[in-house]
Each structure stands twice: as C-alpha cells, then as structure tokens.
Amino acid sequence: MSQARSVGVIERFRDRLPFGPTDPVVTLGEGGTPLVLAERLSERVGAEVHLKLEGTNPTGSFKDRGMTCAVSAAVREGAQAVICASTGNTAASAAAYAAKAGLRGAVIVPDGKIATGKLAQALVHGARVIALRGNFDTALELVRELAARHPIALVNSVNEFRLEGQKTAAFELLEDLDGRLDALCIPVGNAGNITAYWKGFVEAGAAPRLFGFQAAGAAPLVNGAPVKDPETVASAIRIGNPARWEEAIDAMRASRGAIRAVTDDEILSAYRLLAATEGVFCEPASAASVAGLLKYGADGAERIACVLTGHGLKDPDVALEQVGAVVPCEPQLRAIERAVLG
Ligand code: F0G
Secondary structure (H helix, E strand, O other), rough: OOHHHHHHHHHHHHHHHOOOOOOOOOOOOOOOOOOOHHHHHHHHHEEEEEEEHHHHOOOOEEEHHHHHHHHHOOOOHHOOEEEEOOOHHHHHHHHHHHHHHEEEEEEEEEOOOOOOHHHHHHHHOOOOOEEEEOOOOHHHHHHHHHHHHHOOOEEOOOHHHHHHHHHHHHHHHHHHHHOOEEEEEEEEEOOOHHHOOOHHHHHOOOOOEEEEEEEEEHHHHHOOOOOOEEEEEHHHHHHOOOOOOOHHHHHHHHHOOOOOOOOOOOHHHHHHHHHHOOOOOOOOOHHHHHHHHHHHHOOOOOOOEEEOEHHHHHHHHHHHHOOOOOOOOOOOOHHHHHHHHO
C-alpha cells in the first residue's frame, strides 16, 4: 500500500484511465488512502462501517485524484494555465497541481465563504485567488464562459478527466474490501464525486447502493429544484445548482440508493462524534456522510463505507467553535498538577 500511494493514481490505474504510457504525468502521490474500520460507529449502526480517509490526500481532500488527471491532460494538450470555480478544496488542489506542473492557476471562490485552510493553500501555491461577490453557482457559470473564450483549461468536475481520476477511489474500496461492499455514504455538492464513484463501481462490475447526503440548506437534489441562496456550515457543499445533477440522479436510481438531507446540527454532531470516538478529524462537509448514515440507516446493508472527503484542518474556525476552551496555567508544578488532574 505505501508503495502504491507514492506513485499516484495515474501510474497505479493507468490501464483503466485515459492516459498512455508516454503521456506526461503531474502527480503529488495522491490516492492509496486509508480505509479504517469504525468500531464505535459500527456498533451504533449495527453494521460494519468503514471510513475512507480522503483527507489524507496530498492537499487534504479527494480532489487530488481528479486533479492529477485534469492537470496532466492539460499539460498534454499544451495548456499554459488552469482555472476553476470552487468552494475551496478544488481551488487548493488546482493551485498545488498547477504549481507542480509549472502552469499558471486562477481560482474563483465565493467571497468570505471558504474555509481558512483552503484559502491559505490556494494563496501559498501561488494561484491568483479571485473572491467573487456571489456564490459558487455564479462562479461556476462565469468560469465556464471564461474558459470557452480563452485558452485556459477548466479543471472543475465538468472536466471529464476529473471524474476519471476520482473513480479510482471506488477501485481502492473494492480492493480493500475484497469486492464486498453493500452501501456507500457520500456527501454531495456539485455531484461530481458521487458520479465518479458510480462510474468506478460500474467499470469494476460492482453495484453498492449509493446514499448521497446534502446539507438541508443546500439540498437541490433532494428538493428537486435549484436553491437560490444555499446556506450551510459545511461550506464545501454550499451549492444550489449542481453541475452533475442528472448524472447524480441516474447513479442514485441505478444503484437503488437515495439522496437525502441532513441538518447542520446533525452534520456537526457527526463531526464531533468522529473526532472524539473514532480519532478521525474531517471537515464538516465530509461528516454529512456519517450524519446521513446515523439519521437514515443504510436499509439493511451489512458492509458500508463512508467517504470522508476532506481533512478537518481545512476549517479550523468551525473546529474551534465546536470544542471546549483550553486550560490556562501558571508555570509551576502545583498549578500544572491542578490543571492536569483537577
Ligand atoms: N466534500 C468536500 C470536502 C468537498 O470539498 C466537496 C466539493 C464535496 C464533498 C462534494 O463533492 O461537489 O463532487 O459533489 N467541493 C467542491 C470544491 C465543490 O469546489 O472544492 P461534489
């Protein structure tokens, strides 16, 4: 596994990806992420629940699987620059892979609505970060128009290479579980990832049920209509009009699954539970998968995987709002005894 991790998903799954042996590969060693059995959660749910820790990818989210493919393809096509609209993680990933490839990167993010860690990443990798006075949906519309007019590679999940790369997580799950998986729980925002997983499962001849979860304040697929002003603490999935709408609905139907809503309170409660009882720190959007499993169950599934899409360190502000205060202490033994034992 450690060897597989270092080579990246293109090298590891090249026979199932649209890359030839001599194509340029831009990789940071993404993929090969841990699958951890969640003992406490399994007890609660009454099934075997595994957590796919996508936050351990190089930039801290699953986006890296797709970004290695999108940026490698952009280099193959001779692109000089890449661009995306993003709630944060795509921006961080695009910025890092653009830096690695020596391309210019521009990212459009909703002003004031992206987590601090993600903003720091995009900036530190040298991308031009544009804070749009509008939400993600508007940013994506604008960036699609811009990419149609200029020779800039669009690396949002409307780019097919992104889905190709992200489907490799489904291959890894099946490998790690010897092909036996009954249900997958996954957060849904722009709906690229659920689409990619289904593609991967179908290609591998598997058909677990897909249970997708949206935040209640940003649940267009649940409501059956776009949400004009989406709102949720899970800023990564604050999306009102997903680009992969039809594909996500098709994946849900074909897998006999469901797409449902979880409230911010339910998301944060799952987020704290994962951190405090499983030792896993994910970002709020990722916890939607576990919140959904706890709320709705998995319809008799015996073996379940929850995708934890991004690392908790991405969003330190939400983390600190959720926990107790630190214990102040004078630098004396008596004081420290009281502070530690008291
Ligand atoms: N979880 C996290 C941590 C995300 O960053 C995203 C999407 C999702 C889940 C949902 O995945 O969009 O494929 O349905 N983030 C995008 C971004 C939109 O710009 O970083 P999806």
